[in-house]
Amino acid sequence: MAGGDPILAVRDLRVRFRTLDGVVEAVKGVNLQVNAGETVAIVGESGSGKSQTMMAAMSLLASNGSATGAVDYRGRNLLELSKRELNRIRGSRISMIFQEPMTSLDPLYSIGSQLMEPIRRHRKLGAKEARAEAIRLLDLVRIPDPQRRFKSYPYELSGGQRQRVMIAMALANNPDILIADEPTTALDVTVQAQILTLLAELQQKLGMAIVFITHDLGIVRRFADRVYVMRAGEVMEEGETEQIFAEPRHSYTKMLLAAEPSGRKEPPPNGFPVILEGRNVEVTFSIGGGFLSGPPMILRAVDKVSLALRQQQTIGIVGESGSGKSTLGRALLRLLPSEGVVWLGVKDISKADREAMRPLRRQLQLVFQDPFGSLSPRMTVGQIVTEGLLVHEPALSRAERDRRAAEALQEVGLDPAMRNRYPHEFSGGQRQRIAIARAMILKPRVVVLDEPTSALDRSVQKQIVELLRNLQSAYELSYLFISHDLAVVRAMADYIIVMRQGRVVEQGLTDDIFDNPREEYTRTLMAAAVDAKRFRLGKLEPVEQRK
Template identity: 45%
Template sequence: MTVLTVQDLGVRIGARTIVDAVSFEVAREQTVGIVGESGSGKTMTVLAATGLLDAPGARVSGSSTLGGDEPVQLVGARPRTLRSVHGSRIGFVFQDPGTSLNPLLTLERQITESLETHRRVTRREAQSRALELLEAVGLPEPATRLHAYPHQLSGGQRQRVMIAIALACDPELLIADEPTTALDVTTQAQIIELVRTLQRDFGTAVVWISHDLGVIGQVADEVTVLREGTVVEQAPILDVFDRPRDDYTRDLLAARPVLNVSGPQAVTDADPLLEVDGLDVSFTVSTPVGRSTVHAVKDVSLRIRRGTTLGLVGESGSGKSTVAAALTGLVKPDRGTATLAGADIFGVKRADVKALRRRIGLVFQDPFSSLNPRARVESSIAEPLAVHRLVDGAAARRARVAELLDLVGLPAEFAQRYPHELSGGQRQRVSIARALAAEPDLLILDEATASLDVSVQARVLDLLARLQGELGLAYLLIGHDLAVIRQLSHDVLVMRDGEVVENRPADELFTAPEHEYTKALLAAVPPVRPRAAV
């Protein structure tokens, strides 16, 4: 039975066409993947098809029909009709559960809300159903978590709650819009398996939106590839992987981070640059029962040689970013030593702090929030030049900014743009240029490609490899995806719960991992072949 039929769907905002003549169908127990880069029209297509699009001046054409015993035409439907369908017959799981969940309501209230609205059940029946749903999505200690608030859960747990809310009224159709993009690879694998299990148990049809064909390969039966709002390919998942017809689809396939690629050439004769021994970091936090201490990093030791990359891997909460924060002076360690080319990092004198900080650059995960939205690119890149007095005069600064933009592959005229005028990949290149302005010895890349499309991510990784070869930079590459770590790292350190579980040359670790946790991280990376081929 066809659950959703979309025909010749179009979206225009003003004079601009966002979505053009998109058609697809979803049957019961089937998953249709919609894939493409940011700006390809994936989310706009689904929002328009389900009647959720609320952009000023937007005009939607074509048709979208929710099938079943009571067919509903969603395009152009009255608000009352859409309210009766959303949450009842169509469930939604969005990318960021942190912004989708109400921070002021308990999990129980957020799950029971749609049940009381659409199913007219009693409060006690709704509470019982909420508990069943939290058990079904695998939330630990569901009975006690009913009265918890979103901020008390991890990212993966919040996403499980979002799925529970979406499935509360046994919908015929589930819309999953990038539901695993912000999650660790192990949590991503769990969410994918959870949705597949629930789909089998409830017979739900699923539309799964993603920019990563590797993820789509694990969930979808049929795939629609969008580029600039237009369908460039539409076929069963195996045909897309084995016989892609469009060059754009081939590019998306080639950009997937996979494990069966060779890493950088081994470096055996480089001198040590960064040496960390016995690093411990703890925080005091407030809890409902009083103050407690979180031991974030426990006795961590690492080495990075000149011109090489150390990949620092682990799930959220493993202590990766805390290590970076300690090295850059953002947090004070409890104990341990760290030297950069022999210079003491933790015991540096106040007068020498500025000179030492110049030698360590930092690139964050989200380039949009790390760049000043009110400053032009030129000002952002020139700031380190002025702070460290690396060049004299405005003309020399402008010339150096142009050199840095050229180094990261951007035209000189980008200097006059603001961050909102750049794409995500362009903004991250600007962030890298700013970090390079101080001419550092070590560059810390904290999930620097995690928020990017896979195609953009691939280009940024190529850029980083080129810069390392040209400038002799050392990298501390922090990430949760071992397929990304594999492409740049000479050595890999795996952390779990603040402790080092494995620290070995990359070739050895990827060929023969020793720790069970490392094996689990490797197993969670989407394989080269789609699930349908197994």
């Protein structure tokens, strides 16, 4: 741990949000400090106030939020600075990496133009120099072929590559402090390890301090010098990382260390009908190309994949970032062009156009990875949950829609009285429950769950898994469960498809895939998951100690 005087000191920080239901106190008198060159982790469940603590420090709270107390950066209280003074510090001396890079990067601008913006703003470089610096940064964070990727758009990059771009943007002006808010939760275990290694190397090279906000205690143990454990807006425990893991004092910390989705799902009886079937599904994308650059490169994102999903079955689709698992899910829902045949029950929907698919949409629902990005910030929760009813049951009265919204929220474990609030007033776990309620209110037959727990802490993951199981049993639902988190997949799925580079590597019953994987790639994934679990539970030494 680096010593010396703190470069960032938070004292008696309180964060409040004005809502229709009154004032909500999200952070309650937090004190913490960050010394030069060290890594401080802030951990806790969804809604514990860990992200809001740092959002307040950066004066990035939502418009209905306010902060009191002090956030001293090198002797200046950031809460008292004007917007102009703050802008000289934000993005320059203190930078932030946000949880979901796809919602942080502008889809309309190339990676290069977005990287050049903070460089030109803070360092006053010309276009040519800024371009050269942007390419250097892409190379620094190990983006392959940085000259070409400079011209790429966010959708052309994998999740891990987008996160590397966000790191490059945050490092553009050599900050003193890098705040990383859940920077690896949406990434598979192998890419997580790459990002953490990269951050550690960059920290050593640049001498910056890192504030690491996360719910993943395995990552904390690998990466942090000190830890603050938060719950309900307060710090429950703090200390050196090894001390927190070896001898946690607070019962809440002990609970976090022990939380893990558990149980097994039994497969449905053989006689249950197939609800959704894909045969030789293929999805290709054309990248680049033009008069001067030659023909475009064809990316085969999904390469002749077949599957059959039965009533009340859960098929888990696993694989690294960029393996094609999310693209396959969208192709089966007819949300993007594909080749091959897709059946919904006995109906061939392969060539169904938008108009023909519209009445079928209520049977095919999708829950996204990032609920904050998929929930409109301008709509109340009640309006979000009942949005589908306006399309599929337009004759319903406003009072009936409101009643159905209250029922749906209660069904997913939320207080119906919260339906007049807005998404930003909820924690990540609560927002995911809202997204599930929006899908379930239409009583679908098939739900595609695209990384629905990746942004959630282990204890909340466990709750969401139990919720999804209960809903599946109550309504005989069929799930396609897309995830890189193998612990959650094992608790949810009765059948698994392993994908790599658009192809199916291996498939079979869940226990067979986990206990007796046949392919080397599957064995590598399983070994990484076991390593991560053993490390989190303190049964495996840090990598650098094992060398």
